[in-house]
Structure formats: C-alpha cells, structure tokens
Amino acid sequence: MIAKELVEWYRQNKRELPFRLTKDPYSVWVSEIMAQQTRIDTMLPYYDRWMKQFPNIQACAEADENSVLKAWEGLGYYRRVKMLWAGSKMIMSEFDGVFPKDYHDIKKIPGIGEYTAAAISSIAFDQPIAAVDGNVLRVIGRVLMMDRDIAKDTTKKYVAELLNQWMIGSDPSDFTQGLMELGTLICKVPTPECPRCPIKDHCLAYKSGMQSEYPVKSSSKKPGIEFYFVHIVLDDNQLLVSNDWSDGLMEGYIRLPQTDRDNTCFEVEESLFTTKHVFSHKIWNLSVVKSKLKEGADHPDYWKWIPLTEADAQPWISAHRKILFEYLKKSDFSSL
Numbered sequence: 001m002i003a004k005e006l007v008e009w010y011r012q013n014k015r016e017l018p019f020r021l022t023k024d025p026y027s028v029w030v031s032e033i034m035a036q037q038t039r040i041d042t043m044l045p046y047y048d049r050w051m052k053q054f055p056n057i058q059a060c061a062e063a064d065e066n067s068v069l070k071a072w073e074g075l076g077y078y079r080r081v082k083m084l085w086a087g088s089k090m091i092m093s094e095f096d097g098v099f100p101k102d103y104h105d106i107k108k109i110p111g112i113g114e115y116t117a118a119a120i121s122s123i124a125f126d127q128p129i130a131a132v133d134g135n136v137l138r139v140i141g142r143v144l145m146m147d148r149d150i151a152k153d154t155t156k157k158y159v160a161e162l163l164n165q166w167m168i169g170s171d172p173s174d175f176t177q178g179l180m181e182l183g184t185l186i187c188k189v190p191t192p193e194c195p196r197c198p199i200k201d202h203c204l205a206y207k208s209g210m211q212s213e214y215p216v217k218s219s220s221k222k223p224g225i226e227f228y229f230v231h232i233v234l235d236d237n238q239l240l241v242s243n244d245w246s247d248g249l250m251e252g253y254i255r256l257p258q259t260d261r262d263n264t265c266f267e268v269e270e271s272l273f274t275t276k277h278v279f280s281h282k283i284w285n286l287s288v289v290k291s292k293l294k295e296g297a298d299h300p301d302y303w304k305w306i307p308l309t310e311a312d313a314q315p316w317i318s319a320h321r322k323i324l325f326e327y328l329k330k331s332d333f334s335s336l
C-alpha cells in the first residue's frame, strides 16, 4: 500500500531533472555520484557540463585526468571523480564498454558501493533492490518510529531488506526515486511537512506527533580544527604551486604551498588575510601570507613553478583557488 501511494505521488510531483529523462545507467551513475554530499541545484550545472563533455562511458574513460578533474573542480569530495574515471576505464576493459546489469557486477566497479549499485539497479534496470541513503533512513525511521540507530550498518541492512519486500509488485525505479524525493522535499531534516505527505496515513511518528524524535541517530563527532599558513610565492610572474597530497585530500588537484607554523622553507613578507575552509570532518583555519623562498632551504619535489597566466586553467582545490583569485583581484594581477 505504501509503495502504491508513494509511486503515484512521485509520478505527479517529481521534479523534472535531466537525469530523470533517461534510464541510461551511465547518466544515473554520474548523477548519483555527483549528488552524494551535494545539493541537487548545486550539482545540476556540473551534471549538464559533464554530460556534454563526457556523454558516455567511452568518452569518460578516454579523457585525460586533467580534463575530468577540471570538470569536477568546485564540487568537492574529489575521490568521487577519480573513481568515476577509473570505473569507466574498468567498464571498457572488463565489460566491453557496456554497463553491467547484474547488481554484483555493478558493485565491482571502482567507487560504487551498496547504495549506488542499488540505485543504478533499481532506477536504470528496474530491479527491486532498495537504495538506502540518509533520506530514506529518515523517512523509514519516522514511518516506523524505529528505535534503531540509523548511523549503524546493521540498521541500513535492516531497512534495505524491509524495502526490498515493499518494492515487490511495484515499479522499482519510481519507488526508489519516490522515496528519495519524499525525503528531500517533504520529510525534511528539521521539520517534515506531514500534511502534504502521501504516506502520512502509515506514519507512526505523524500519528503520535513524535516526528522530531525520529530518526534515532548517535551523535557524530565534531570536526577538528587545523591551522595553516598558505603561501603566495611569486617570482617574475611564476607562481609556486604544490602537488603535496600526503593528507589524502583531493589528490590530483594543485594547491598553493600550505604549511604549519614551524616551516623553515619560507620567509613571510606580508600577512594578507585569514579565511577558513570547512570539510565534513575538519576545518582549515588559514592565514594567507605573501612569502618568498628562503635561500639555501631544501625544497620538496612536489613543488613546482607555473606561469601565473596558466593558473586559471589548472584544476585547483577549491579553498586555494578562492584564495589565489581573491589575492589576484586585490592586487595588480586583476587582468589575469
């Protein structure tokens, strides 16, 4: 019953999104990967540009690394694009360029876990395999007044098994997207809009007025705060950049040299401004300084000079692109 009401509501109320006009598994894959940790209205222009530039698996697999990184620049969580690229190459080599239909084969593709494999299986291939993300857990947590902790994998498994049953005899594609859409548009995080909800007659939290108590989630850790200097080093219109990815973040994207306080390679000439960059798990507090290299200091191999005129064309980590271009705008380099 829930499935029928949900699917009918979805068909009448769904947002018209470009990736919903097709069942092409590559398009569904790209949209699902982009939508992870990113709002739909933020990812849409990226999605449109991506699909124009890399319209199919082959185009993505044959692109060079710089192009795919550049196309993703600004979306964050850069491991996603590397996996998408690696996954396309794997489909070309292991599956003759044809996206596999089998759920277990889909899960072998780099960067595709249980959720994305289930989303592609149900949306693109109409298989009754439930995709369980935060939105879905919130809806089900409220509908059932579920006392299980939604942060636990065992709860995700429980909900997936339950939904697999609910999907039987339904349209898996519209069921999956309906549940996602309901979580995004109606059963929202702080305050659900229950009077508009198509499944309110089945919702225990609504009936008992306890929507704010659900879902149950163990408290997450506060992000840690880290302090760094970011150095802008210019010499004869050459800019010093860094390929140091030892912190595991955004590999492949260039940075400005970023150091802690006791770094001995730089001589700070001027303090410019401070800023911060917030990740899901940490916060960078950044002091931006104009520096020069200390004479005689050892320079790591991951630093290199690039012409300042080529800076804009490079794939940057967002925090440092913002810093560099804010500095250039305020200085004599605004025409670059």
Ligand code: SF4
Residues within 6 Å of the ligand: 139, 142, 143, 186, 187, 188, 192, 193, 194, 197, 198, 199, 200, 203, 204, 205, 206, 211
């Ligand atoms: S009735 Fe309210 S709390 Fe229950 S599923 Fe619908 S929107 Fe969420």
